[in-house]
Amino acid sequence: MTTNQEMLWISFIPEKGLFSFDYYANDDRRTQPEFSRLYPEEIVTQKFDQCIRWLRW
Numbered sequence: 366m367t368t369n370q371e372m373l374w375i376s377f378i379p380e381k382g383l384f385s386f387d388y389y390a391n392d393d394r395r396t397q398p399e400f401s402r403l404y405p406e407e408i409v410t411q412k413f414d415q416c417i418r419w420l421r422w
Contacts, residue, residue, distance in 0.1 A: 373416065374398075384409045386416060 374387040374394065383405055387398040404412045 371420070371422075373420070375413070378403075382406055384412075386412070388416075388420070 369391045372389045372392045372394070374385075374389065376385045376387075377383075378385060381403075383403045386400075386402045386404065388400050389396065390399050402412070
């Protein structure tokens with residue numbers, strides 16, 4: 366069921382040591398994300414904070 370809520374999907378890619386941030390304008394992950402970024406573990410907290418401010422959540 367789709368409720369049309371924004372979603373930030375964060376996952377860890379262990380073989381690369383990177384976190385993936387995928388933002389969807391609605392909660393249907395079958396669509397392409399509005400943006401997708403990869404960040405190393407060392408700066409993921411900083412990038413998460415920036416992302417939340419940018420999205421105005």
